[in-house]
Amino acid sequence: MQAKTTMDHADLIPDLPLEVRVHGRGGQGGVTCAKLIAGLFSQLGLHVQTFGDYGSERAGAPVQAYARIDRAPIRNANKVYRPGHLLVLDEALLGPHILEGVEPGALLLLNTPQPLAHFAGRFDRYRFAVLDATAIAREHGIGSASVVIINTTILGAYARILGLPLKVLDEAYAHLGLASDLPAAEAAFATVEIAEPRETAPAAPTPHAAPPPVMPILQHRADTPASLKTGNWSSQIPAYVESPAPCNHACPAGNDVVGFVQALAKGDSAKAAALLFETQPLPSVCGRVCPAPCMNACNRAAFDGAVNIRSLERLVGDSATATPTREDVLHPQHIAVVGGGPAGLSAAYQLARAGHLATIYEAGPQLGGVLATGIPAFRLPPEMLQRDLERILALGIKARLSTPIRKADLATLTKDHDGVVVAVGFGASKSLGIAGENLGNVEQGLAFLARVKEMPEILSGTVIVVGGGNTAIDCARTALRCGADKVKLVYRRAKKDMPAIAEEIAEAEREGVMVMAHRQPIAIHERGALADVVLAEMEAGPADASGRRRPVVTARTATLTASKILLALGQGNEHDLLPAGWSLRGARAYHGEQALPVYFAGDCAEGEGTVTHAIGSGRKAAAAILTRTHAVVLAKDVALPVAPGQIRFDAFPVAAPHADRLIHPAAFAGDFSETNLGLADAAEASRCFSCGHCTLCDTCLISCPEGVIAQRGGHYRVDPEYCKGCGMCVAECPRAGIEMQEKRV
Ligand SMILES: Cc1cc2nc3c(=O)[nH]c(=O)nc-3n(C[C@H](O)[C@H](O)[C@H](O)COP(=O)(O)OP(=O)(O)OC[C@H]3O[C@@H](n4cnc5c(N)ncnc54)[C@H](O)[C@@H]3O)c2cc1C
Ligand code: SF4
Ligand code: SF4
């Protein structure tokens, strides 16, 4: 039979993860004892963590130390509040707090000269063990005559209780350079007395009372009042504050990103969904198609890669089973919403959640706006949109489809309702204004996309797409799936200037779309069933109003022959819905000088051209309509977010982002299935720093040199009588969850 190796003995350790708490006195070696325990388990091939918990204690003051053991890397840096193993190095420490958080059945190992019988009836519910480690260590000359160091001795008893053979201890001590202490450990191994718990029936766990109160600095044996009060010379004191995380600040929809990602990190997907539903009616949609400005702003980008927020949002949207709830209001208002795209849906959603009655008037036969008619199925499967829509409509929103609203209708709707939100999207598609643009094989990209969504069509030969935005990229990738042999995307500026989502451009190129930057069609000629497109090379000219250098046509040209030309040059946001005498000031409509309860939202108001902007704009319109304010400014729009420099990167292990699972179809023709499968699980959430949002990690508490911070009921309290205002806690906080504030006298 093969001999067991040290690593194999890890199998003997039950119930991992294991948390160990050591209580000792300054000078007894309690902190080293916890380190030795960690060293022992580390020898067994397990992950360990250990640290002491003490401030400026002198010899003899009570000290705690902790060890964590697990098979997986340990991320939790809190103090140990619920130890599975409790080692008490001094019997006199057996005060009322010592068993706090220790559940029946846990191990309690006590250094005492008393035999087990002496404690009869006191610790029956625990696995209780005693040994006289002080006598053994003294006998073996460990420490000095006055200060006996017992840590290496007590570990011998601990190994015996764990069922580890002496050989393991032998190897560990040799590895740790403690071979000379082994005889004492062996004596402890041989003499420790162990009693198994008497009560085996499950008993109610000892309530996890609040951690011990903050102990005064000079406290030794009893909790006597300390004499070292701060006095009035300290001028500042730490305060636990919540600061805006940059992801929250950057999300145009207003999502509480740090909130939902942290909820996911804690495994609470129901809370994550509830938080998202506050602002986000279309999580499955945005989780797929959002350009994710939150990720551009993420502080983790400056460390090892932004948190993959978009795909975490998708995960929540796709898996949430709960539905958003509706408030009860005594006198609900009745609001008309014109347009059933993301902006109109968001406005109706927020109005309904607030308990009001919303009716959507939609010109088309379905809800969703561009989501239903423009964005292709391989990026946004219709069933995903449908799921979000069903959740929205479940709030009791009415939808009147195929009901276009015209000028006269808008005035009537305004009279018949308490308010109106107009969210009709962009206006007409722009054209090139060149010869040949009206030929049969030239088509607006939006019309092409909408038609293919209804019924895929067959293309062949070369397709030229003109434009650099999302519509252009979607046209190009759709043309490939309709069977085009080649797809060339012509853009008048540099590739880096293309407004389309960067990942989508990369995907299109990966699929074979050729991007021709610095080119613009200047004429199109008929060539039988085909068309010749004359492309001019472009040069950067003088800067325009936006500060960008305007591309100018050069005399250098080339001609490409194409079977189809798709135009994706953008759309205007001019709208002709305003009745005579009406005007817009900001997003609100006026009749002469009279402010009307009519607000514009989404692309037709802001022209930002993203789904998340449309959602945020719809929410603000709903808030404005209920408060009759001119425009809604949210607190998060003004407060400064936590900067990367405020995050202690060194406190976090480097971990590359979990990437989306991308599928590269072998053949595109006819295949409109989704190409990005997102994340397999929510593990990515644990990469979030939780910028500006305390996670109760205890780092501040542990690092306070005065020991004047205590955690109670999920809150920290700094004892103002003893805090010296040194700011160590603030400097050590990994995530800017605490700041120094002036002390008010
Ligand atoms: C092809 C394409 C791809 C895109 N890809 C992305 C992307 O990947 N990510 C992203 O964030 N954004 C993308 N966008 C932009 C995004 O879709 C829009 O910014 C967003 O849909 C705007 O929402 P909205 O509600 O303001 O308008 P729309 O989505 O345009 O909805 C307006 C609705 O109003 C209805 N309507 C219009 N006039 C009337 C009327 N008179 N009466 C009643 N109803 C009316 C329309 O039928 C429509 O349903 C893309 C746009 C296109 C065209
Ligand atoms: S909607 Fe977009 S910006 Fe907002 S959290 Fe989701 S992915 Fe980020
Ligand atoms: S690390 Fe987390 S909290 Fe910080 S910006 Fe990124 S997602 Fe937001």
Ligand code: SF4
């Ligand atoms: S150190 Fe940890 S517990 Fe303290 S404020 Fe920061 S996040 Fe919160």
